[in-house]
Amino acid sequence: MNQADVTKLMSQLRIAVRPNKRNLKNADGPEGRLLKLRKTVTALVKHERIELFYNRADEARGYAELLISNAIRHGDRHKATMELADYWLLEKQLVHKLFRVLVPRYENYSVSYTRMYKAPRDYPGIYYRQSVLELRGNPYPSLLTDHSQNRSLLHNVLLDEARKEFRRQKLPELVI
Amino acid sequence: MNLSTRVMLNRLAPQCAYKRIVTFSTKTAEHAVENQEESKKGVAPAPTPSSPAPVTRKPIIPANYRFVYPEFLPDPKVEWRNPIREKLERLDMLERRKQIDLPEFYVGSVLAVTSSDPHAAGKTSRFVGICINRDRCGLRARFVLRNVIDHQGMEVVYELYDPTIQKVEVLRLEKRLDDSLFYLRDALPEYSTFDENMEAEPLEEGASVPVNDIKVVLRPRPWLERWERQNLRGVANIDEYLKDKHRLSAAKVQKPWEKYDMMKDYRSSIPEEEQTEIFAEVHTDLHTLELQRKRNKRKRTFVKPKQLA
Numbered sequence: 001m002n003q004a005d006v007t008k009l010m011s012q013l014r015i016a017v018r019p020n021k022r023n024l025k026n027a028d029g030p031e032g033r034l035l036k037l038r039k040t041v042t043a044l045v046k047h048e049r050i051e052l053f054y055n056r057a058d059e060a061r062g063y064a065e066l067l068i069s070n071a072i073r074h075g076d077r078h079k080a081t082m083e084l085a086d087y088w089l090l091e092k093q094l095v096h097k098l099f100r101v102l103v104p105r106y107e108n109y110s111v112s113y114t115r116m117y118k119a120p121r122d123y124p125g126i127y128y129r130q131s132v133l134e135l136r137g138n139p140y141p142s143l144l145t146d147h148s149q150n151r152s153l154l155h156n157v158l159l160d161e162a163r164k165e166f167r168r169q170k171l172p173e174l175v176i
Numbered sequence: 177m178n179l180s181t182r183v184m185l186n187r188l189a190p191q192c193a194y195k196r197i198v199t200f201s202t203k204t205a206e207h208a209v210e211n212q213e214e215s216k217k218g219v220a221p222a223p224t225p226s227s228p229a230p231v232t233r234k235p236i237i238p239a240n241y242r243f244v245y246p247e248f249l250p251d252p253k254v255e256w257r258n259p260i261r262e263k264l265e266r267l268d269m270l271e272r273r274k275q276i277d278l279p280e281f282y283v284g285s286v287l288a289v290t291s292s293d294p295h296a297a298g299k300t301s302r303f304v305g306i307c308i309n310r311d312r313c314g315l316r317a318r319f320v321l322r323n324v325i326d327h328q329g330m331e332v333v334y335e336l337y338d339p340t341i342q343k344v345e346v347l348r349l350e351k352r353l354d355d356s357l358f359y360l361r362d363a364l365p366e367y368s369t370f371d372e373n374m375e376a377e378p379l380e381e382g383a384s385v386p387v388n389d390i391k392v393v394l395r396p397r398p399w400l401e402r403w404e405r406q407n408l409r410g411v412a413n414i415d416e417y418l419k420d421k422h423r424l425s426a427a428k429v430q431k432p433w434e435k436y437d438m439m440k441d442y443r444s445s446i447p448e449e450e451q452t453e454i455f456a457e458v459h460t461d462l463h464t465l466e467l468q469r470k471r472n473k474r475k476r477t478f479v480k481p482k483q484l485a
Binding site for chain 2: 002003004005006008009010011012013017019020021030031034059062063066067070083084087088
């Protein structure tokens with residue numbers, strides 16, 4: 001039994017966190033792993049939607065969430081948060097994007113700041129699971145298909161029937 | 177049928193795509209507007225419940241509770257979490273605290289612990305020493321006291337909620353520069369020697385706990401641990417005993433990237449929301465106990481003057 005670390009105070013993440021980290025095979029060890037994740041987080045903040053291997057996306061997601069939540073908690077006047085942003089964002093103009101664009105966007109969110117989808121894997125290809133990682137509220141069209149226009153959806157069927165019935169009732173008036 | 181639908185779909189696809197882009201953009205705008213409205217709503221009704229807040233009396237948890245009562249926070253290891261067990265343990269801890277006064281102390285404080293001992297002369301033994309480590313959580317929370325008695329270093333591990341403990345006195349309440357003081361084992365004995373009949377040094381009420389920035393002088397090698405690798409702040413003369421090979425190997429095992437590893441910190445700590453939940457649960461009981469302790473202390477400090485004439 002160990003004691004919880006009380007020197008660090010972080011806000012709760014709105015995503016499911018694995019109990020253990022993935023090592024993400026790398027010759028440079030833990031430092032190389034973090035470099036990989038830094039590249040991913042930078043790309044995510046830059047492009048807002050990226051497609052990559054599932055494991056790497058899942059690992060990077062937690063870091064992106066914490067980076068944004070720390071930025072929201074402490075603001076840009078906090079030295080430690082600024083150092084974190086400087087470390088995690090390899091392109092320095094993105095530090096401005098983090099504090100000027102993403103913090104105002106996510107300030108009042110009650111859900112996670114990122115979203116992850118499982119993507120199909122190309123065949124034949126590398127046998128790693130693919131995924132799409134995106135920031136919420138990005139300007140791209142949604143990845144989920146819009147089923148609201150689907151004719152066989154139950155409420156659409158009911159609406160159709162209601163419309164038909166309405167016309168049937170109105171028909172005698174139109175004839176006269 | 178199939179073919180015709182496919183053709184239809186193909187014809188519809190570009191329209192749909194276009195439509196989707198448009199609807200999406202409007203949606204996001206709406207969403208943003210909604211969000212703003214929600215935030216406004218969230219802000220607007222907030223003052224109304226906050227104005228009658230004194231009536232409902234939400235418990236205000238002091239910010240230092242996590243340092244004073246770290247054992248109330250559960251182990252962050254997910255496999256070992258069990259909310260019901262943690263809650264029951266917290267209740268048991270509060271029950272124990274109602275029986276015995278367990279004061280606030282830190283690594284570096286000097287404590288005196290009186291515990292039942294079947295082999296001692298008066299069936300109790302009192303050990304005075306400096307707390308060199310605190311670990312574990314819940315009912316298993318424990319601390320290590322160290323002292324040098326008759327030129328022999330002694331360490332006793334006490335469990336904080338052990339029923340055989342009769343009394344815990346804090347003789348000197350202070351912190352040190354490091355989180356654990358195991359290096360006192362390799363330091364000169366005077367740094368871990370404390371008088372058994374030492375009197376308690378009271379702190380002023382409301383004063384923050386002082387940090388003792390004393391630098392300890394180490395004995396020459398051999399040591400119990402490779403202290404040069406641990407970035408200790410409370411050691412004065414470590415450089416005297418280091419050769420180049422030690423410095424090189426120490427530099428090799430440093431992990432400067434770990435302070436940026438936020439998920440590592442997240443997995444080794446309890447998030448703030450959960451902490452407030454836990455402390456809100458135990459706050460009232462702990463607060464009454466604190467008030468009781470203060471009252472008792474005042475009673476004890478009052479000494480009836482002797483009649484001389």
